Amino acid sequence: MAASVLVIGGGGREHALAWKLAQSTKVSKIYVAPGNGGTEQIATNVPIGFTDVDGLLKFAKENKIDLTVIGQEAASEAGVVNAFQDAGLRIFGPDKAAVQIEASKVFSKDLMNEKRVPTASYKTFTSTKAALEYLRNCSFPQVIKASGLAEGKGVVIAEALPEAEKAIDDIMVKKVFKDAGNSVVIEEFLKGQEVSVHALCDGKNAVLFPTSQDHKQVFDGGKGPNTGGMGVVAPLPWVTDSNLKFIENQVVKPTLEGLKQKNAPFTGCLYPGLMIDGADIKVLEFNARFGDPEAEVYMRLLKSDLYEILISCTEGHLNPAEVKWHPGA
Ligand code: AMP
Ligand code: GLY
Secondary structure (H helix, E strand, O other), X not given: OOEEEEEEEOOHHHHHHHHHHOOOOOEEXXXXXXXXXXXXXXXXXXXXOOOOHHHHXXXXXXXXXXXEEEOOHHHHHHOHHHHHHHOOOOEEOOOOXXXXXXXXXXXHHHHHHHOOOOEOOEEEEOOHHHHHHHHHOOOOOEEEEEOOOOOOOOEEXXXXXXXXXXXXXXXXXXXXXXXXXXXXXXXXXXXXXXXXXXXXEXXXXXXXXXXXXXXXXXXXXXXXXXXXXXXXXOOOOOOOHHHHHHHHHHHHHHHHHHHHHOOOOOEEXXXXXXXXXXXXXXXXXXXXXXXXXXXXXXXXXXXXXXHHHHHXXXXXXXXXXXXXXXXXX
């Protein structure tokens, strides 16, 4: 078999996914839409935007794509997975219903609450007035989040009321994140070490990757404003086996179960961002995709054939024994 694969997205993450897929003996051709300078060297870039559902579908049909891999979550939210599945095409990534776990923080917090997944205590608001009234009676810091997708920029850690009021004004009144700010989540500030977890899911089962840590601040020495991530370390030697068991049983499993109960079974990479403070583990957020730059590091560590693993996920029979890692870091 000589498979053609289409990767959707244009970041370092998609370069890493394409790089790993290119090592599969089963893959003969890789396209990346829209791709970047890195993917150009190892695959064929196609100038189709990642939310252009019709354009992507037409391309996949015309080029007889055997597997499409979603890198960018916005593609899932735009309905790419639903359209491909309706057309009988194989695609790895969550559909519109399942991507809600990332695309709506209100949905995700409520699901965690229902399934008793540990997370920061929170309130949700759709009214500016009610949000401000609540904040005026809070102790600080408080964390204010636009509910929708905001490319990781929709979170403000407010040390005091004026900052919180400005955040509400930006998100809900000025609409700097457009409709992503129609609702906000205001939550308790958590301290500790942030950890990234990736769980490959086939709709029912999950296989956890080694844990990793994303370093977000722009300058050396942990200084400067947060970015989407400047670098990642994996695996984390200080995360214990009992921490991992807890993450699998109290975070990943109940979340997948909750999504299934809401008719939103999850196929793809479920990526909870966690705060670990000693024995205390809480979810900061869920992402419905590989992290960037986490994917760059994980693709170097992964020993198994990524193409075969992703095919198993799309067919609903992912086997943990299939996912093997190189030793080292
Ligand atoms: P999110 O998009 O929800 O992951 O938030 C982006 C970043 O904001 C996280 O990676 C954390 O660094 C920080 N953050 C989010 N929620 C909290 C919280 N409840 N307490 C402390 N920091 C947080
Ligand atoms: N590295 C953080 C993210 O992918 O959201």
